[in-house]
Amino acid sequence: MKKRAIYKKEQRFxxxxxxxxxxxxxxxxxxxxxxxxxxxxxAIAMGNAIFTSRIGIEYEGFSAFANMYESSETADExxxxxxxxxxxxxxxxxxxGKIIHQNGVNTMSDRFGxxxxxxxxxxxxxxxxxxxxxxxxxxxxxxxxxAIRLSGFEVVTVKCYEDMGESAIHSSEGDIELNFLKLIPxxxxxxxRKYKGNDVISAHPVWVAIDVKDGKxxxxxxxxxxxxxxxFSFAIALIIGVVTTxxxxxxxxxxxxxxxxxxxxxxxxxxxxDDSTKGHNWMWFLLRGGNYIRKKWHDKxxxxxxxxxxxxxxxxxxxHSIEEGEELLTRVDRILRDNTNRWHEFVAHYASANFAVxxxxxxxxxxxxxxxxxxxxxxxxxxxxxxxxxxxxxFLPAASEKNGKFRRRKDTxxxxxxxxxxxxxxxxxxxxxxxxxxxxEKLVEDQKWNDVVRASQEKALENEEFLVYYQPKYxxxxxxxxxxxxxxxxxxxxxxxxxxxxxxxxxEKNGFIKKIDHYMLTxxxxxxxxxxxxGLSCVPVSVxxxxxxxxxxxxxxxxRDAVDKEGTPRELIEIELTESAFFDDxxxxxxxxxxLKEYGFAVSMDDFGSGYSSLNSLKDMPxxxxxxxxxxxxxxxxxxxxxxxxxxxxxxxxxxxMRTVAEGVEAKDQVEFLxxxxxxxxxGYYYAKPMPGNEYEQRMTMDR
Numbered sequence: 234m235k236k237r238a239i240y241k242k243e244q245r246f247x248x249x250x251x252x253x254x255x256x257x258x259x260x261x262x263x264x265x266x267x268x269x270x271x272x273x274x275x276a277i278a279m280g281n282a283i284f285t286s287r288i289g290i291e292y293e294g295f296s297a298f299a300n301m302y303e304s305s306e307t308a309d310e311x312x313x314x315x316x317x318x319x320x321x322x323x324x325x326x327x328x329x330g331k332i333i334h335q336n337g338v339n340t341m342s343d344r345f346g347x348x349x350x351x352x353x354x355x356x357x358x359x360x361x362x363x364x365x366x367x368x369x370x371x372x373x374x375x376x377x378x379x380a381i382r383l384s385g386f387e388v389v390t391v392k393c394y395e396d397m398g399e400s401a402i403h404s405s406e407g408d409i410e411l412n413f414l415k416l417i418p419x420x421x422x423x424x425x426r427k428y429k430g431n432d433v434i435s436a437h438p439v440w441v442a443i444d445v446k447d448g449k450x451x452x453x454x455x456x457x458x459x460x461x462x463x464x465f466s467f468a469i470a471l472i473i474g475v476v477t478t479x480x481x482x483x484x485x486x487x488x489x490x491x492x493x494x495x496x497x498x499x500x501x502x503x504x505x506x507d508d509s510t511k512g513h514n515w516m517w518f519l520l521r522g523g524n525y526i527r528k529k530w531h532d533k534x535x536x537x538x539x540x541x542x543x544x545x546x547x548x549x550x551x552x553h554s555i556e557e558g559e560e561l562l563t564r565v566d567r568i569l570r571d572n573t574n575r576w577h578e579f580v581a582h583y584a585s586a587n588f589a590v591x592x593x594x595x596x597x598x599x600x601x602x603x604x605x606x607x608x609x610x611x612x613x614x615x616x617x618x619x620x621x622x623x624x625x626x627x628f629l630p631a632a633s634e635k636n637g638k639f640r641r642r643k644d645t646x647x648x649x650x651x652x653x654x655x656x657x658x659x660x661x662x663x664x665x666x667x668x669x670x671x672x673x674e675k676l677v678e679d680q681k682w683n684d685v686v687r688a689s690q691e692k693a694l695e696n697e698e699f700l701v702y703y704q705p706k707y708x709x710x711x712x713x714x715x716x717x718x719x720x721x722x723x724x725x726x727x728x729x730x731x732x733x734x735x736x737x738x739x740x741e742k743n744g745f746i747k748k749i750d751h752y753m754l755t756x757x758x759x760x761x762x763x764x765x766x767x768g769l770s771c772v773p774v775s776v777x778x779x780x781x782x783x784x785x786x787x788x789x790x791x792x793r794d795a796v797d798k799e800g801t802p803r804e805l806i807e808i809e810l811t812e813s814a815f816f817d818d819x820x821x822x823x824x825x826x827x828x829l830k831e832y833g834f835a836v837s838m839d840d841f842g843s844g845y846s847s848l849n850s851l852k853d854m855p856x857x858x859x860x861x862x863x864x865x866x867x868x869x870x871x872x873x874x875x876x877x878x879x880x881x882x883x884x885x886x887x888x889x890x891m892r893t894v895a896e897g898v899e900a901k902d903q904v905e906f907l908x909x910x911x912x913x914x915x916x917g918y919y920y921a922k923p924m925p926g927n928e929y930e931q932r933m934t935m936d937r
Contacts, residue, residue, distance in 0.1 A: 264486060268479045275471060291456030292441055298323070299443045299452050308334070322455035325445075333450065341440040341453060507582040509559045510566035518581035518589045523647040525577070526591070526629070532639035534577075536629040537600060538647065539590040540654040541569065541611070544621040544665060546586035562586070564614050572607050589651050601669075608667060621665060625658025627651070627672040656680065685728065686739045693725060694748060700724055701756045703774065703929035706894055706916045709908035714932060716894070716914055717774045718809070719757045720923045721749065746779045751795065753777070758799040758806060760926055765802065769933040775807035775837055775858075783821060789828035796834075803833035807858065811839045819853070826855055837894070841882070851889060859886045863897020863917070876906065883910045 298321060305312045313334055316323070322337030332339075443452045505517035513521075526536060543549075543565060550558035562582065569580045569588060579591040594600035604624065611622050627650050632640040657672040693699060699721055706716035723731040740746040754776050765771045782788050796806050808829055810822075826836050837858030851859075865879050879895075886893045895907050898917035907915060921932070 260486065264482055265479075268475070268482065272475050272479075275475065291458075295321070295441055295454040295456055296443065298454060299445055302452060303445045324453050326451050326453065328449055337455065340438065340455070507566075510563045510582045512563075512566040512570065513579075513581040515581055515583050515589065518579055518583075518591075518651075519647055522579040522581075522589075522591050523645070525579070526645050526647060527643050529641065529643075531577075532642055533631050535594050535600075535631050537592050537594060538627045538629065538650040538654045539592065539604070540583075540625040540651060540658045541565075541588040541590060542623045542625075542658060543586035544623055544667070549620075561614065565611060568610050568614060569607065572603075572610065583651075587655075591647070604669060608669070612667060621667045623658050623661040623664070623667065624669045625654040625656065625661075625672065626669060627654040627657065682735070683739055686736050687743060689725070689727070690736075690740070690745050693723065694752060698723060698725055699749065699752060700925065701753060701760065702923040702925055704916055704923040705921045705929065705932055706772075706914040707920045709904050709912060709915045712920075714770070714772055716772045716807070717929065718896075718916060719753055719774050719776050721753060722923075741779065741781070744781060747781050750776075750778050750782065751791075754792065754795050754806075755799065758796045758801040761805045762799050762801040764930060764933060765805065769930065771805050771933065773805055773807045773835060775809040775839075777809045777811070777839065780811060783825065786821075789825050789832060792829065792834065793832045804835070807835040807837055809837045809839045809860070819850075823853060823855075830855060830857070851885070856889075856891055858894060859891045860894045860896055860916075861912075865895075879907070880910050883907075883912055887911065 298316070298319060302312070302316060302325070313336075316334075317336045322340075324335035324339055324341075325333040327333055438455050438457055440453050440455055443454070444450070445452050505514060505520070506512070507514040525531060543562070546558060546562075549561065565588065566580065566582055569590060573580055573590065573592065577593050579589075581589045583589045592600070592603070594603070604626070608622060608624065612619050614620060629642065629645065629650060634640055653672045653676075656676055657670040660670045660676070661668045700723070702720045702722050703717045704720055705714050706718065707713065708715045721733050721737070723736055725731060737746070737749075740749055757774050757776050761771055761774060778788075778792070785791070792806075792808060793803070796803055810826075829836050835857040836855075837860055838854070838856050839860045840862045841859050859882070861879060861882060865875060883893050892913040893911075894914040894916055895903075895912050896916040898904060898907065898915045898919050900919065904915055904919055924932075
C-alpha cells in the first residue's frame with residue numbers, strides 16, 4: 234500500500250503525458266494496417282481482373298475452335314488438318330481418358346482447378362474439388378518450342394506457391410516451379426498480335442477444357458495467360474497512387490503526433506512551473522526529485538530534504554505589495570537554484586514563503602557550512618535590508634548493509650520527508666531570527682506523543698483521569714491562606730502521571746482545551762461546595778479560561794450556569810484570563826468581564842508582564858486581580874530596574890483598585906520585598922507547591 238501511495242501521483246502524471254501520444258501512435262498503426270490491407274486487396278483484385286480478362290479472351294478464341302470441331306460430323310484427316318492448321322496446341326480425350334487426337338506437345342499437368350465464368354470472362358473463382366458450372370483450368374508448362382514458335386520470347390522459371398489467394402489456381406501438391414514466356418527486346422508480338430493495342434510482356438501457358446459431343450469427349454487447348462504493357466502501367470500507377478496516399482496519410486499523422494508532443498511538452502512545462510517564481514513548483518519536486526532519490530544508483534549518496542521559509546513574508550507583502558513580494562520570492566528561488574547542482578539537486582517553490590530543496594552532501598560539517606553560506610546569501614536577497622529565514626532539515630543518509638550493499642531507498646516518499654523537515658522548522662516558529670532546526674528522534678517522539686494525546690483525550694476525560702491540583706496563595710504580611718489557583722494534572726493508567734506541559738499545549742492547538750476548561754471549572758466548583766458545606770475556611774480559587782472560548786458570546790452564562798449547577802457560592806470562584814487573551818476582540822472581552830463581575834465572579838489577568846502588556850488594556854478592563862509573572866523574580870536584573878518595575882506595577886494596580894498576586898516566588902528576600910511594596914498575595918514554592926485536593930483541604934483545616 235505504501236509503495237502504491239508513493240507512485241500514485243507519478244502514475245497519474247505519466248498517464249496524462251502519454252495519453253495523447255499513445256492515442257496518436259495507435260491511430261497511426263491502425264491507419265497503416267488499414268492501408269496495408271487495402272493495398273493487398275487492391276493487388277489481389279488487380280491480379281484477379283488481369284487473370285479473368287486474359288483467360289476469358291483466350292477462352293473465347295478456344296471456344297470458337299471447339300465449335301469448329303463440334304460442328305463437324307465426322308472426325309477424318311481433313312478435320313484434323315484444318316484444326317491442326319490453326320496453330321493451336323490441343324488434344325481430345327474420350328470419356329475413358331484415351332487421347333483421340335493430339336496436336337503439339339502435351340504439357341498439361343495434373344494440377345487443375347475449376348473456373349467459373351460470367352459474361353464470358355467478367356469474373357472467375359477457383360474452387361478445387363467442387364462441382365460448379367465452368368471449365369477445368371490446368372496448369373501448363375513451357376517448352377523451348379513455344380518460345381521458338383512465339384518469336385521474341387524466352388523461357389523463365391519462377392517459384393509459384395500453393396496458396397496465392399483467390400486469383401491463383403490452387404494445387405494440392407505443394408509448391409511448384411512454373412515456366413513463363415517473357416518477351417525479350419526487339420521480339421515479335423505474342424501470337425503475332427497485340428491485345429487491345431498493348432504489347433505482351435510475359436505469358437504463361439494454361440490448358441482449358443471444353444466438353445464436346447454431348448459430353449462424350451473433352452477438348453483440351455493450350456492458351457496463354459499474358460500480362461500486357463497496359464496491365465503493367467496500370468499496376469505501376471496503382472502502386473504509385475497507393476504509396477503516395479499512404480505517405481501523405483502517414484505524413485499527416487506524423488505531423489499531428491509531433492504537434493501533439495510539442496503541445497504536451499508545453500502543457501507539461503506549464504503544469505510543473507510555479508506561477509509566482511516562474512521556476513519549478515511542488516509537483517515537479519515530488520515527481521522529479523522523488524523518482525531520482527528512489528533510483529538504485531543513488532543509494533550510495535547522502536541526501537537531505539530542507540524546508541526554507543521566508544520569515545514574516547506576509548508582513549513584507551502588507552508593507553509593500555503582493556507583486557513586490559512575488560518578485561522577492563523569484564530572487565530567493567534564483568539564489569537557491571544558483572547554489573545547487575541542477576543534475577542531482579532539486580529546488581521548488583512549495584507554497585507562500587516555503588521552498589523545498591533536496592541537497593546531496595558529503596560530511597555533516599560540509600553540509601552545515603554549505604547551508605550557512607546559502608542562508609547568508611538569502612538574508613541579503615535585497616541589498617537594502619536584511620531578511621530572516623527558518624530552515625528545517627531531514628537527513629536521508631546512505632546506509633550500507635553487512636554485505637556491503639547500500640540499503641535501497643525505493644520506498645522513500647519525498648512528501649513525507651519534506652513534511653518531517655517542516656516539522657523540524659516549526660520548532661523555530663516563535664523565533665524571529667534566522668535559524669536551522671534538524672529533524673531527530675526527539676521530534677519523532679514528540680509527534681508520537683502528540684498522536685497519543687489526541688487519541689486518548691476523550692477517554693481520559695470520560696474516565697476523569699484529569700486531576701485538580703491546588704497551589705495556595707498567601708498574604709505575605711500575615712502568612713495566612715488567602716486564595717489558591719486550580720492547576721491540572723493527568724494521571725493516566727497507561728502513560729503515568731503527566732504535568733500540564735505535556736498535554737495542555739496540544740489541547741490548545743486541537744481545541745480540546747475548551748472541554749478541559751469546563752471540566753476544571755465543574756470540579757473546582759464541586760470541591761468548593763463540599764468544603765464550604767464542611768465548614769472549612771474556603772478562599773477564592775482561580776480557574777484558567779482559555780482564549781479559545783472568547784468567540785462564544787454566551788461564555789459568561791456558561792460559567793455562571795456551571796457554578797450554579799454545583800451550588801457553589803460565586804464569590805468562591807475567580808476567573809483567570811491570560812494576558813494574550815487581551816489582544817483578541819477587545820470589546821467582546823470587556824463585555825464578558827462585565828457580565829462575569831455582574832454575576833458575582835472576580836476576574837484576574839494572569840502572567841502580567843510575560844508579553845507586551847498594554848497599559849491601555851488595564852485602563853479599559855474592569856479587572857479585580859493582577860498577577861505578576863514569575864519572570865520578574867528570576868535571574869539577575871540590571872541594578873534595581875526589576876524591583877522598580879514590580880513596585881510601580883503594584884502601585885498602579887492599587888490605584889486602579891486591583892489586588893495583586895506575585896507568582897513564582899521562591900526566596901524569602903523576594904517575599905519581604907513584595908510585602909514592603911504592598912503585594913496582596915504570594916503564590917510560589919516559598920509557601921507551597923501545587924498539591925492534590927486532600928492536601929489542600931488539610932491546609933484549610935489548619936487555618937480554621
